Amino acid sequence: MIISQRSYAGTLESSDLLVEIMPSEDNSLDIEVTSSVEKQFDDLIRKVVTDTLAELGVTSAVVSVNDKGALDCVIKARVQAAVMRASGAKEIVWGDQ
Known part of the structure; x- marks a missing residue:
């Protein structure tokens, strides 16, 4: 996926x-x-951020993560949401499918 605009996902709440x-x-x-x-x-x-970006085919981006103790599944979901918003995608196309 090509990142074409700035986007955010998540909150600064605990966990x-x-x-x-x-x-x-x-x-x-x-x-x-x-x-x-x-x-x-x-x-x-x-590793979770890098692996998720690789699964989504993102090779060029600036990513900033401000973590407040999130679990791996939350990290992955937030990265996916931010990528989809930044690329304008309507659905996820996973790596080599």
Whole structure:
């Protein structure tokens, strides 16, 4: 999917996260994570975000994640929603289907 505009998904409530995604000016994938549980789970949060973007075919974007202790399934859902909004997609087309 091609990220054509800035979008957001999620909240800053406890056990949720706010995902912001926007087009990359240099066609790279840049992920920034801020988390209340960063010391323990930064690598896992990045992996869930990276894997979800890969499944959706996103190779170029600037992604900012502000996590407040969200579970993996919530992280994945918020990234999916932000990507769909930013790309204008009506349904998800998963990777190699």
